[in-house]
Amino acid sequence: MSDVIHAYAALSSGAALEPFEYDPGPLLDNQVEVAVTHCGICHSDLSMVENEWGMTAFPLVPGHEASGVVAAIGSQVKGLKIGQRVGVGWQAGSCMSCPQCLGGDHNLCAQSAATIVGRHGGFADRVRCDWQFAIPLPDSLAAADAGPLFCGGVTVFNPMLQYGLLPMHRIGVIGIGGLGHMALQFANKWGCEVTAFTSSDSKREEALQLGAHHVVNSRDSDAMAKLAGSLDYILSTVNVPLDWPVILNALAPKGKLMVVGAVLEPIPIPAMSIIMAQRSVCGSPIGSPTTIAKMLDFSARHKIAPQIETFPMSKVNDALEHLKAGKARYRIVLENDIAK
Template sequence: MTTQATTVPAYAAPAAKAPLERTTIPRRAVGEHDVLIEIKYAGICHSDIHQARDGWGEGIFPMVPGHEIAGVVTETGPGVTAFAVGDRVGVGCMVDSCRVCDNCRAGFQQHCANGSVMTYNALDKNGEPTYGGYSTHIVVDEAFTVRIPDGLSLDVAAPLLCAGITVYSPLRHWNAGPGVKVAVVGLGGLGHMAVKIANALGAEVTVLSQSLRKKDDGLSLGARHYYATSDDATFEALAGTFDLIISTVSAPLPLDRFLGLLKTDGTMVNVGAPEEPVSLNLFSLIGGRKALAGSTIGGIPETQEMLDFCAEHGLGAEIEVIRADQVNEAYERVLRSDVRYRFVIDTATI
C-alpha cells in the first residue's frame, strides 16, 4: 500500500439479494488527514443483510458491507496528529459528516443536519461510493477513527463499533444505572451487548425474548431476570415494571403490549429497525405519560467513551470468528438467529 490510490481485495454483493463474492475495490490515496488501516476483523451486523438485500431501500452496488471494523494503522497522512503507525483503531458506521452544523459541532455526527457519510452504501463528498469493512484495508479521515484500548482484543472489539455503541448511547442518554430497571428485548448481537453494558452501569436487567432457549446465556451475561414474550403471562406479571425498555429486534413488535410494561414516565427505545411499518394505539402512551423513542449509533466522542468503558469493564462481544468465504452462510444463520452472538470475519482470509 502506498499514498497512491490502489485496489484491495474485498467481498461484495454485486447486486441486491445476490450472494457476496470475492472481488477488488478501489481505495483512495492517503490524504492530509487520513489514516490507512489494515483491517484485521470485521463484524457482521444485521443491517449489512438489510442493505445488501435492499431491505431498507435501493442500495448502491456493488456493495461491500461492514461497519464494525477493527485494525491497525499502517500509514498516516502528513497532517495526522491523533494516530501513529501501529495504533489499534476502529471505524464504525460513519466516515464523514459536514462537521459544521450544530449537531456535528456538539459531537453528534450521527445526527448531522446535512447527512452523515456512511461507511458503505453511500456516496462521499466527491460523489464516489463508499465501501465497508469486508476488505483488507480502508482509508479513513482521522476525525472518524477511534482508538481501541489495549484492554480489548481486536476480534471482540470489532462488533462494539456498531452493536456496542448502538446500545450504549441510549442506555447512557436515558440514565441506566443503579435503581433503574431496564428490559432488553431480544438477545442477539445488539441485545447481548445491551445486557452486558446495562449491568455494568449498575441497572437491574431483564431479558425479554421469544423463548427461554437462551436463558442461561442471558443470566450469565448479567441479566437478573429472563422472560419469554411468547407467554401471555409475562405481560401480566411484568405490567408497570420497567423504567426503560431497549428493543433490539428488527421485526415489528406489538408495541402496545410492550408499552404496558413501563412504569409511569417510562421510555421504550427502539434501536432495531424493522423493514415493515409498525402500528400503535396512542392511548398506550397517554396513559402513564410514557414515551416511545428511537436511537441510532453515537457520535465519535461517545463511541470512544463506549470503547473505554467496555475496556475498563472487560466487555467484549461474544463472537464466532469465520472465514470470508463463509459470509453467505453466516447471513443465513443470522436470519435464523443461529449465532451467539456476533459473527466476525477474519479479514486475513479474504
C-alpha cells in the first residue's frame, strides 16, 4: 500500500475541490486506517469548505460520513481486524480520560478530535481515526447507505435516546430533509405517533411513506394552532428561524423541544411558555461510539436507510453544487473512483 493518501481538497475558502495527495505519516498505535469505498456529503462539509464557522484549516479534505474496510491497524487497536467493514463519522478521537469519556459520553469531550477539523477526511481513498471511532457495520447494512447514518442519522437518533423518547409518546419532526427524513423513520419504528412539519405540501405523501402518521404545513397558522398542547417532543432539524412561540405552544406539559438544526440566529424563548407548562428546550450533537453502534443495529433490524443519490468521487464538485442548490433528495453519497 502506498504511503500517500489520494484525495480531493479545497485549497482555499470556497474553492472548488481538486485532486490532492498527502503523506499521513506513521500510523499511531491507537489508530486504524480505513480504505474508503463510500463517503456521504453533509452540509457541514460545505460549511467547512466555505469556512462559515471560521475554523477551517486549508488545504481541507472534507468528508465525515465514510464507510469502507479496515486497511491497517496500530499495535494497541482492539476489537477490529484487517478487512472488517466499518464507518467513520464526525468524531475521530477523544481524550479517553475526562468525566465525559469515562462516563460513555465521548461525543461531549472537550478535547474531541473532529474528522475534518485540523485533519483530513473521507473524500479520499483512505482516512484515519482512533480505533474506538471506527464502528463496525452490521452485515445487512449496505456500505452506500451507512455513511449518512454516521452523521445525519446519529444526529437525530441521539436526542431520542438521550431525552427518553418512549413508544407511547407523540413526536413532531420539523423539516423533511437530510436529517428529518431519517428522524421520521426512527420515530416510527420506535413506536411513536409521528407528526411531520413541512413548509412544502409537495412532501406530504413522501413524509407519510417515510413514517409520519400526520403531516402539517408549518406555515398554516390554523393547523398549527390545532396542535396546541398535543406533542410530547418536537425535533427541529432545520437551520432557519421559525415561529418559536407557536412551536413551543404545540408541546404538551413537560414537553421537550429538541434542537439539532444549527440555527445561527438566537432562539427567542417566551419564559411563561416554558414555566407554566414545565416545558424545556434542549440540544444534542452527534452520538458516542456506543450510541452509533446502537443506531446501526436499530437501522439494520428495522431496515432503516437514508434516501441517497450517488456521485463518483471524481464528480465531487458537481455533488457539492447539487447540495448547495438544495436539490439533494435527501443525502448524497460519493463512490470512490480515485485512480492511483
